[in-house]
Amino acid sequence: MTSQLISWKVRDLMTFPFLSQLGITFALSAAAMSDIPPPETAATEVAAPENSSSDGGAPELDASMRRLPVYLVLDCSGSMTGEPIEAVRQGMKTLLSELKSDPQALETVWMSVITFDSGANQVMPLTELLMVKEPSFEARGTTALGAALRLLLDQINQEVRKTTSTQKGDWKPLIFLMTDGEPTDQWEDAADAVKAARVGNFIACAAGSQANEATLKRMTDVVVRLNDLQPDALKQFFKWVSASVATTSMNIAKSDAPVGLPALPPEIVIVP
């Protein structure tokens, strides 16, 4: 109570010299801030807040714009060759077309895709849902999970906005990671870093019999298992991701409770 900012204009000080000694808290005067626009601008303002939506190109970000960042981190190692990687392609199509029929998702969801094989690659930077193009996936190489997690952390730090005095923060990111095998690189420190950073709502999916749930538990508490890599199972997984994103975008109204995810289809089981 004693540490409150006290500032006002010179005229106020002259009018109310007693204010400066006042024991109780006072208003923070915006007029004393350096970046207040000149008064003339107020008379010509538009009738509603500016809407800096995209008109096709990269949208200019509005300081009041809040986004729901969704990160998909997908294993594209050689073991995904054939039907599994094709199922991932189809899953991505389903995910996008379902989200694009939801007006709330269209106004809030921004999506990024990170793939990993022998290395990690952000195949799509955080992009407004409307402007998302289906990324291309190829299955090859080994399983650089550690590299993927480090890239994920870097990109979240870079792309997701925190609330500052001049910028409205994004909603907490929603992260889905899917892997079908044991990592082949140094991943432990990256997993610990991701877990410690509490970057958002992180759901890791162990797909098929080769994926290790304990590995995934090290990066997040929310781990689900996909029983096999059959196209049907992967399709169900992407449908569930889509429902989760839609649910989250609907429930981002302010809350002090964690995000609730939709019920799991029979193909996916939660790992306790």
Place this chain on the structure above:
Amino acid sequence: MPPEPDNIPDAGQAEEIAELVAKTPDTLPLKRPATPVFVPATLPDEPVEAPENGAALENPPVERPISVPQAESVPSQAVSVVAPVAPEPVSPPAVEFSPPPHQTFRASLTLELRCATPDASIRYALGAADVGEDGTLYDPAAKILLTQSTGIAARAWVNGESGPLALAHFEISQPQWEKKEPLDQSDATPHEISDQRALEGPWKLAAASVRGKLHAHRGGWREDAFAHDLAPAADGTYAIVVVSDGAGSAPLSRVGSNLLCRETLAHLRDALTQSAPLSTDAQELRERDLPLLRVVLVEAARHALQKLNEEAAKRARPLSDFASTLLILVRREWNGQQLCAALQAGDGAIALWNDDNTLTLLGMADHGENSGETRFITTVGMEAELPSRVRFSIRPNLHAVAAMTDGVADDYFPEATRLNQLFGAVLPLVENGDAPGAALLRWIQYEKKGSSDDRALTLCWRDDAAPQPETVTEETSDGHA
């Protein structure tokens, strides 16, 4: 895998294609629309030089590239129209569109162009009836993003020989926000309300609140609330405004926000009506009266919170089911100036607008690091903080005051530099009309992308056209004798 359906168009498709061809010259503009409807990842390249001789001879027989497996849900289907002129033996087959254009797509579409000849270069033109070698070169890595309905013409080239024209029209529609009635009709609240009244002296009030488009789409209730009244004390009249925003995650927050507004107002009205006169002496005001006024505001908030606890107990529900913010603004005249006192618990904004078009924020908003993280009057620990959240301002030139929920305030973030735009927009509406409440209600339904929350805005302003209760004596310095 099940056998693929035959790619030969059936009678119905053939008819559709014929119809498309017949319509094309009339319905498709020959020029591209002014707004960009596609985003190639790279700029169109220079035309690819055909390899020197020989390559054509090595042209493999027409077959599907391995990288394009057949998927059950998205069959790759030729929708091309074979040109009447018989193609040269070396010319590539028609370009195929994936996905095929036989459905309406939502919002935007990733379109792939494919040619059965692997090293054919594909050129396309949007909104055109045909495409030549000056058409945009298709980049298979970038694909094409369509964000509005358009026709597309595409041809493949091999060694300068063009394949037949493929024409298609892609229909893209925007998903619409719906307005649904809530299934649960208990504790019903109107989806929109507005109000207006004359306050003390030249001061007037207009207020409006609407259900946000997300709640309308989901069939939820409006969870914002406001209340206002006058408290005539012995030495002057207090104008009271209370605003509350129910938490989206709390199932009964519409009950919470309305109850908080009602109970806070009731307590303040009684306490302020019976309050002792304010001293006209500045020091006495500071040392005696303002601390008392602070106590009155905090007591009102505590009283409302107590009533909410009682309501929660009566319904056998936890207090968190009613989680809501609380913003209180009290204003009165003092020594020819305007004295404002505010108490804010949670997000939203309380703003003062001065005659010299400067802004003063009187509230203390709770913004978390990520959006959606805020606190409520019901949050543990908030009650103890209430005394430190009271703010005062005494201004000789106050023109208007506004208290609003974050459904409005967030659209003007950062408030300290952008809320002046709000006053600039709404003051002319309420000052120049007979129905300021209705005008404010119309305005508050502004459309803004990503802004889907409930909104509530209360506005009090000094109407200089209204008769003044007392004239302020001023030295006239201009030359009127």
